Each structure stands twice: as structure tokens, then as C-alpha cells.
Amino acid sequence: MNIQTVFLMLLGVVVFVIGTTNIRAYLRQRKPGNVLEGKVLFTRLVEKRDKEERLIQRYYELSVQCFAAGKTFQEKVNSTMQYEKGDIIKLVRRDGGLALFSDRAVTFGTALAITLAGMGLAVFPVVYQRNGERDASVVLVLLLMLGGVIALSSFLRERRKNLTQIQGEIIDVLYYRRGENKRFSKASESYFPVVKCTLHEKEKVFLSAYNSNTKGAYKTGTKLKLFYDEEQGRIVEKKASPALVVLAAAFWLMALVGIVSIIGSI
Numbered sequence: 279m280n281i282q283t284v285f286l287m288l289l290g291v292v293v294f295v296i297g298t299t300n301i302r303a304y305l306r307q308r309k310p311g312n313v314l315e316g317k318v319l320f321t322r323l324v325e326k327r328d329k330e331e332r333l334i335q336r337y338y339e340l341s342v343q344c345f346a347a348g349k350t351f352q353e354k355v356n357s358t359m360q361y362e363k364g365d366i367i368k369l370v371r372r373d374g375g376l377a378l379f380s381d382r383a384v385t386f387g388t389a390l391a392i393t394l395a396g397m398g399l400a401v402f403p404v405v406y407q408r409n410g411e412r413d414a415s416v417v418l419v420l421l422l423m424l425g426g427v428i429a430l431s432s433f434l435r436e437r438r439k440n441l442t443q444i445q446g447e448i449i450d451v452l453y454y455r456r457g458e459n460k461r462f463s464k465a466s467e468s469y470f471p472v473v474k475c476t477l478h479e480k481e482k483v484f485l486s487a488y489n490s491n492t493k494g495a496y497k498t499g500t501k502l503k504l505f506y507d508e509e510q511g512r513i514v515e516k517k518a519s520p521a522l523v524v525l526a527a528a529f530w531l532m533a534l535v536g537i538v539s540i541i542g543s544i
Contacts, residue, residue: 322339
């Protein structure tokens, strides 16, 4: 077993875990009683800066009055998105507690496709060694077709949403560092923009889900194009890129070439 075989099998395991994790998240959000509503009673901004005055921590502590199974109780959750007293938010049961609900998880079909793709990647080297090139090519074709399905379904899912364009502005940048500088390695550094926008005549501030490893990639005062999903009541930072369609087409074209090759070898 060579290093390429081991790499493909490990990659397959990683992709499989990603797929199954998304399946569990999908099922957890749809299990009766797992998603509940809450009313924000109190909110407090927590910020911390290092010795160089770089923002290294920023989140909101929320005290939420929850409603579930005819009972009312209070819960504390943390959020990178600003909420005001009286806002109604969704929560989901997770790891014995509650967390903010997110609808950003992939669909069940996409999660299943990712899981199957991971299984295919893991068994591809084994099939190649035991059954030969033709059988391995069949597995590869199926993987490419699944890759196209995942890319296209992700694009269509996002583009079906009715989004309203709004304007945002970077008001700060959060510095995140993982690890320490050593002789043969350096700490991993990331920069996350803190964004301000206005929704329904109310100011909203949130920590972006996107980041850069380059210092100076985000500058305060920079205007951003954002989108608001009225149906889901959430801010969308970026629309689905048409590059996903191109990627799907490329996967299917390679799959077609593989099918022609397989037929020609029969």
C-alpha cells in the first residue's frame, strides 16, 4: 500500500465524516422538540483586546426566555450576531444544552451525497488493487457524478432564495491565533471582519463567517454588499457563486470521458 493509496483512503474518511456530521445535524434540527423559540431578555457585549490593542474576542451573552412543551425557562447562550431585548430567536438542543439555530446546514440529499462520495474515495484504492483499472474507473465515474450533484444542488438551493441587497460596513477586525511560534513552525493567524448594517431601521453588528490569513485584507470603513433573507430572517454575506455550476459541469464532463473509456475497454 503506497502513500497515494493511504492519502485517498484518509481523504475518503474525512469526507465521510463531514457527510455523516451534516446528516446528524439535519436530523437533529428536525427531531420533534429539538428546535424551540426564545425571547431575548438581556444582552451583553463581551470584547477583549491584547497588548497590541487587537480585538481577539467579541460575542454577545444572551439571556433567553424559552418556551417548550408548555413550560417556560431561561437559558444563556452566546452569539456572534447582535440581538436586542424582545427579539424572538430560534434555538436547537445540542450536546446537552441549547445553541442558536442555524439553517445553513446542507440538505439531507446533499449530505447523503457527500457521505457516499467519502465511501467511494475510501474504497477506490482497494477496488483498483483487487479488481483492476476498469472497476476502479466505474467508482471514479460515480464519484465525479456525485461531485457534480453536490456542487449543482448547493448552487440551486442558495439561488432559489429571495434575497434583498443591503449595505454593510467593516467597523473592526478580529484577530485569531492558533498555536505558538516555534523553531520549525509558526502559529496560524486569521482575521475576521466585524460588520455593521441596518435592518428594519435597527443597527445589527456581527462577526463575519469569512476570514483571511493575510494581515490588512480587511480595513475598517470598507463598504460591503450583503443580502437579507426575509423568509429565514438572516443576513447572507455572499450569494452562491456561478463557479459551482462550472465545477458541476467539469465533474460531469470528466465522468462522461470516463464512461466512454470504460465502454471502449469492454
